[in-house]
Amino acid sequence: MEQTLALVKPDAFARKDEVVLKVVSAGFTVEKSAELQLTPARAAQFYAEHAGKPFLDDLCNFMCSGRVLAMVLSKEGAIKAWRELMGPTDSVAARSTAPDSMRALFGTDKQKNACHGSDSPEAAAREIAFFFPPSGEIPDLATGAAQAAPMEGGAAAEPAANAPPARSEGQVRAAALAKEYLETKLTGTLTGALAELAKDTPADPIAYLVDYLRKFNPHPQGSPYAKIVFVLGGPGSGKGTQSANIVRDFGWTHVSAGDLLRDEVQSKSTQGKMIGDMIKNGQIVPGHITIGLLKKAIVKATDAGAPGVLVDGFPRKVDQAGMFEKMVAKAEFTLFFDCPEKVMEERLLERGKTSGRSDDNIKSIKKRFKTFVEQSMPVIDYYEAKGSVRRINATKPVDEVYRTINAIFTEAMQVGNEKAASLTAPAAPPARAGSKPKPQAQLAEVAKMPSNKSEGEAGPALTRHVFSTALAPNVVAEQPSAEGQEMPASAAVPVGSETLPVEAAVAPEPAAPYVAPVVAPAETSLEAPAELSAEPADDQALDPEPEPKPKPEPALAPPPPPPPASDSDVLSPRSDQLQAAPELPEDSAQSPTPMPA
Ligand SMILES: Nc1ncnc2c1ncn2[C@@H]1O[C@H](COP(=O)(O)OP(=O)(O)O)[C@@H](O)[C@H]1O
Numbered sequence: 001m002e003q004t005l006a007l008v009k010p011d012a013f014a015r016k017d018e019v020v021l022k023v024v025s026a027g028f029t030v031e032k033s034a035e036l037q038l039t040p041a042r043a044a045q046f047y048a049e050h051a052g053k054p055f056l057d058d059l060c061n062f063m064c065s066g067r068v069l070a071m072v073l074s075k076e077g078a079i080k081a082w083r084e085l086m087g088p089t090d091s092v093a094a095r096s097t098a099p100d101s102m103r104a105l106f107g108t109d110k111q112k113n114a115c116h117g118s119d120s121p122e123a124a125a126r127e128i129a130f131f132f133p134p135s136g137e138i139p140d141l142a143t144g145a146a147q148a149a150p151m152e153g154g155a156a157a158e159p160a161a162n163a164p165p166a167r168s169e170g171q172v173r174a175a176a177l178a179k180e181y182l183e184t185k186l187t188g189t190l191t192g193a194l195a196e197l198a199k200d201t202p203a204d205p206i207a208y209l210v211d212y213l214r215k216f217n218p219h220p221q222g223s224p225y226a227k228i229v230f231v232l233g234g235p236g237s238g239k240g241t242q243s244a245n246i247v248r249d250f251g252w253t254h255v256s257a258g259d260l261l262r263d264e265v266q267s268k269s270t271q272g273k274m275i276g277d278m279i280k281n282g283q284i285v286p287g288h289i290t291i292g293l294l295k296k297a298i299v300k301a302t303d304a305g306a307p308g309v310l311v312d313g314f315p316r317k318v319d320q321a322g323m324f325e326k327m328v329a330k331a332e333f334t335l336f337f338d339c340p341e342k343v344m345e346e347r348l349l350e351r352g353k354t355s356g357r358s359d360d361n362i363k364s365i366k367k368r369f370k371t372f373v374e375q376s377m378p379v380i381d382y383y384e385a386k387g388s389v390r391r392i393n394a395t396k397p398v399d400e401v402y403r404t405i406n407a408i409f410t411e412a413m414q415v416g417n418e419k420a421a422s423l424t425a426p427a428a429p430p431a432r433a434g435s436k437p438k439p440q441a442q443l444a445e446v447a448k449m450p451s452n453k454s455e456g457e458a459g460p461a462l463t464r465h466v467f468s469t470a471l472a473p474n475v476v477a478e479q480p481s482a483e484g485q486e487m488p489a490s491a492a493v494p495v496g497s498e499t500l501p502v503e504a505a506v507a508p509e510p511a512a513p514y515v516a517p518v519v520a521p522a523e524t525s526l527e528a529p530a531e532l533s534a535e536p537a538d539d540q541a542l543d544p545e546p547e548p549k550p551k552p553e554p555a556l557a558p559p560p561p562p563p564p565a566s567d568s569d570v571l572s573p574r575s576d577q578l579q580a581a582p583e584l585p586e587d588s589a590q591s592p593t594p595m596p597a
């Protein structure tokens with residue numbers, strides 16, 4: 001399969017997600033990708049063929065003016081196809097002759113033209129090696145070409161007879177994952193650092209490297225969002241009711257997908273009518289719309305200092321689960337409200353007397369049940385296979401159900417620093433109407449309660465709670481061959497070492513001022529499902545992603561000590577995984593995208 005190098009240049013970097021979406025939709029596979037910052041020396045190396053030309057300095061300055069996304073794309077005839085998709089060199093001309101091209105859409109002029117693509121197989125090979133030197137080789141700093149790494153002490157390579165014994169399958173796989181990790185996370189930046197180092201020959205090369213890597217760190221933070229827990233269950237199972245309790249006691253923020261969609265209907269946006277019709281019919285709104293809304297709300301909650309966000313009523317389809325993971329983050333776990341239809345129907349009809357909701361009537365309720373069983377239950381199966389579902393018996397009275405939930409949240413939190421002096425009160429949690437943040441005075445009262453650490457034991461005045469990475473099963477490195485990794489979705493998309501679902505067919509979306517439907521993080525490897533059409537309309541106003549602030553310290557919440565929950569309350573708690581804190585694999589480089597603690 002032919003490969004080509006594709007660059008998203010600094011002028012289009014902010015819209016790289018849209019570029020990648022178009023790349024994937026056009027049938028390319030993103031074999032490798034890396035975000036990096038070019039230095040003047042590296043840029044000059046890359047454009048060595050233009051040495052002496054009058055525009056070279058300007059070009060290099062431009063290429064160093066911000067980060068770039070380098071990708072290796074593959075497809076039959078990838079070189080030509082990518083150049084066609086890029087469009088003519090001059091973005092101004094492109095807008096009249098190839099208005100759908102990348103340069104027309106994302107570029108400014110002849111120099112700031114959004115993208116680069118190799119122009120021949122030779123150039124592709126050279127350029128790919130420039131950005132993605134083969135593993136075990138180091139770049140030749142003078143030419144940019146890769147060369148075999150010298151043996152320790154500068155010795156020549158050993159003859160084959162003295163070669164180390166063949167490696168096991170596991171070792172080979174670990175090496176491949178480590179290679180992938182290094183290539184996507186480090187190689188680009190490190191290569192640039194070494195090139196600059198060789199040029200500047202500082203007296204203290206280590207300090208120089210440290211300084212450089214800090215300055216040009218393309219991954220300055222891990223997941224920029226507060227922790228996320230999905231709250232799922234049938235309509236009327238009690239998700240909203242219990243979310244309000246969690247907000248009250250744990251300081252989390254409740255983000256209801258249904259509420260966000262209903263707000264959108266109210267706002268009379270262009271998509272509002274379509275969303276309103278879908279809600280009435282119990283249909284599921286296309287994932288990219290909901291994710292756009294959710295992401296905005298999650299960013300807002302994170303910025304407000306929420307330690308966690310309850311995402312209520314999402315994902316509603318298996319492919320939306322994968323889409324969310326790639327566009328936003330992985331959830332810590334899924335709280336599932338198990339409730340028979342009969343009970344839910346009674347509750348919804350009762351709720352319908354006052355809720356004013358267009359779908360709390362028997363006709364819509366029946367449709368919602370059908371949609372839930374057919375499309376949403378597989379999401380539970382999916383997460384259950386990953387061991388990340390906390391299943392609640394939701395038929396019991398509100399207080400009883402909450403006791404179980406409180407225990408789950410308390411258990412899933414790790415008691416950290418117990419020094420009251422170092423503690424601060426939680427930020428006032430933004431909550432859905434009806435839930436009341438706990439006032440300071442009440443917090444002080446709760447502070448006198450026993451710690452959750454061990455029931456009955458006198459606790460600290462306040463206890464700092466942080467989510468334990470080890471307690472969140474799907475946060476630790478996932479092995480590609482682990483059971484349950486395979487997705488049921490037909491449009492499964494391999495992402496790095498694991499297979500994730502992607503929403504296959506998304507209804508055509510009218511232009512609307514939504515947040516850009518962001519796509520997978522650049523370092524993931526994407527293959528285009530033939531029918532993927534999650535692309536925004538070209539004329540859609542796409543807000544640039546709000547830059548989320550670095551994740552704040554988890555706010556401190558003093559959950560009241562829950563009475564012990566009976567076994568029957570937690571139907572499938574996977575407590576085996578909750579209790580023990582599984583250790584991260586020693587070679588954590590095996591996880592291409594480890595979630596930070
Ligand atoms: N455990 C429960 N027992 C009885 N009624 C409940 C329980 N949980 C919620 N309800 C009621 O059922 C209705 C639906 O609950 P809600 O939290 O709105 O569900 P969801 O958000 O899952 O659609 C509400 O009127 C609520 O007061």
Ligand SMILES: Nc1ccn([C@@H]2O[C@H](COP(=O)(O)OP(=O)(O)O)[C@@H](O)[C@H]2O)c(=O)n1
Nearest residue numbers: 235236257258278279282283284285313314
């Ligand atoms: N992720 C979501 C959440 C809700 N919705 C729509 O919004 C409706 C109401 O969802 P909701 O979560 O507020 O309410 P319940 O169905 O849980 O009671 C659903 O029936 C869907 O039509 C959606 O399309 N996608």
